[in-house]
Amino acid sequence: MTNLNTKKIPSWCPGCYNFQILAGVKKVIEAKIKAGQKKEDFMVVSGIGCHGKILDYINLNGIHTLHGRVLPTCLGMKVGNPNLTVLGFSGDGDAYAEGMEHLIHAARYNSDFKYFVHNNQVFALTVGQPTPTTEIGFKDKTTPLGVKFPPINPIKLMLASGATFVARVFADVGQIEFVLKEALKHKGFAFIEVLQPCIIFHKDEGYQDKVYSLDKVGHDKSNFEAAWKKAQEFDYNAVEKIPLGIFYQTQKPVLEEQFEQLVELKKKGIGWKNVKR
Numbered sequence: 001m002t003n004l005n006t007k008k009i010p011s012w013c014p015g016c017y018n019f020q021i022l023a024g025v026k027k028v029i030e031a032k033i034k035a036g037q038k039k040e041d042f043m044v045v046s047g048i049g050c051h052g053k054i055l056d057y058i059n060l061n062g063i064h065t066l067h068g069r070v071l072p073t074c075l076g077m078k079v080g081n082p083n084l085t086v087l088g089f090s091g092d093g094d095a096y097a098e099g100m101e102h103l104i105h106a107a108r109y110n111s112d113f114k115y116f117v118h119n120n121q122v123f124a125l126t127v128g129q130p131t132p133t134t135e136i137g138f139k140d141k142t143t144p145l146g147v148k149f150p151p152i153n154p155i156k157l158m159l160a161s162g163a164t165f166v167a168r169v170f171a172d173v174g175q176i177e178f179v180l181k182e183a184l185k186h187k188g189f190a191f192i193e194v195l196q197p198c199i200i201f202h203k204d205e206g207y208q209d210k211v212y213s214l215d216k217v218g219h220d221k222s223n224f225e226a227a228w229k230k231a232q233e234f235d236y237n238a239v240e241k242i243p244l245g246i247f248y249q250t251q252k253p254v255l256e257e258q259f260e261q262l263v264e265l266k267k268k269g270i271g272w273k274n275v276k277r
């Protein structure tokens, strides 16, 4: 894992689960590069927040974009050069609050890029305010009376929006490796939620003791109804058991294959200069 390192010293808290996500992503990309892909084939987009620093610590091209705007930036990259492997990284604030409208449309458009949401159930960089996936009753200085509204369920939201790859993993190197490898094999938009408990601003919910693998219970990821049922087992509020793995995977037309110009661009290589308009 040497050539993807940067000289930046991580400013994440010691023990932050973001380190696990970073390590898993680097391992997979490093292997792809060893197998012949070029470093220049990859692009990383990150939002604003603790998660967003991932681009500082991984030596690949990319954009540390505006808060909530990871998805349109990824889409722009794919439309500009469909040959790129684009990986987007958001926090739950970035993805489900300010960036929410993009999320629904990203699932609908099915552009061929991969999207990780580091869900720590708080706006961590701004010191722990509640996000749309924070549990009822959570208190902080901005919400002294406690959160009153039920959290959204992003897995259900993505299933309902037509996403073709919907997964949830825990922030563990091995799980990140597994899911990224699968997502890269998938043709289309891949939504990957990562449970990434914030060790400073959110109480420890003991998620690690409550998770189980969908694979091990014979979940059929091609079955939408089964995925919908599994998605309801954890509502980000009361925690009893948390299914992890790929909830749903299907094949639908990919955005880049639906425009003649993009198909041509993909064949010819990089840049609009190659396309007759």
Ligand SMILES: Cc1ncc(C[n+]2csc(CCOP(=O)(O)OP(=O)(O)O)c2C)c(N)n1
Pocket: 047, 048, 049, 050, 051, 052, 066, 067, 090, 091, 092, 093, 094, 095, 098, 118, 120, 122, 123, 124, 125, 126, 131
């Ligand atoms: C347009 C805009 N709105 C709000 C902010 C303030 N802001 C900076 S970081 C942040 C919190 C990010 O939280 P999240 O996306 O959950 O990421 P985390 O820090 O938890 O990884 C916010 C609200 C901003 N920088 N830009």
